[in-house]
Amino acid sequence: MKNLKNYVFLMLLFFPLAGKVGAQTHQTEQPEKNKLAVLWSTGDREVFTKMMYIYILNAKKQHWFDKVTVIVWGPSSRLLAGDKEVQSKIRQFEKAGVVMEACVWCADQYGVTETLRNLDVDVKGMGGLLTKYIKDPETEVLVF
Numbered sequence: 530m531k532n533l534k535n536y537v538f539l540m541l542l543f544f545p546l547a548g549k550v551g552a553q554t555h556q557t558e559q560p561e562k563n564k565l566a567v568l569w570s571t572g573d574r575e576v577f578t579k580m581m582y583i584y585i586l587n588a589k590k591q592h593w594f595d596k597v598t599v600i601v602w603g604p605s606s607r608l609l610a611g612d613k614e615v616q617s618k619i620r621q622f623e624k625a626g627v628v629m630e631a632c633v634w635c636a637d638q639y640g641v642t643e644t645l646r647n648l649d650v651d652v653k654g655m656g657g658l659l660t661k662y663i664k665d666p667e668t669e670v671l672v673f
Contacts, residue, residue: 562669565594566662572604582618589625601631610641
């Protein structure tokens with residue numbers, strides 16, 4: 530009986546501490562990720578039209594993220610420059626407030642820099658900016 534009383538006493542003494550210790554380890558607040566940066570590198574039209582397009586548009590329209598940025602990178606620059614349907618969908622992004630950026634080096638490689646600029650895509654050096662998006666604790670980076 531004495532051992533039981535000691536056990537109950539120890540439980541009453543340490544049980545509240547255990548809860549507080551556990552709570553402290555889980556209270557580290559992560560910043561809310563309210564920005565989305567989509568790295569669009571695929572030249573696959575179907576990936577864009579059947580998957581990316583609807584998610585990106587809704588991410589902005591449904592306020593899943595405060596800021597949505599699409600980075601046109603690599604083969605996607607050629608797809609965007611040469612496909613009227615893809616261009617039409619990009620215009621819907623822009624109307625919804627999605628920011629469109631493109632890697633100038635990639636666009637130059639495909640000879641589409643001016644075409645992208647005419648589509649109101651901000652064509653510029655993106656290596657440093659992409660690195661900034663990746664390191665930003667408030668930005669979720671999604672790659673297609």
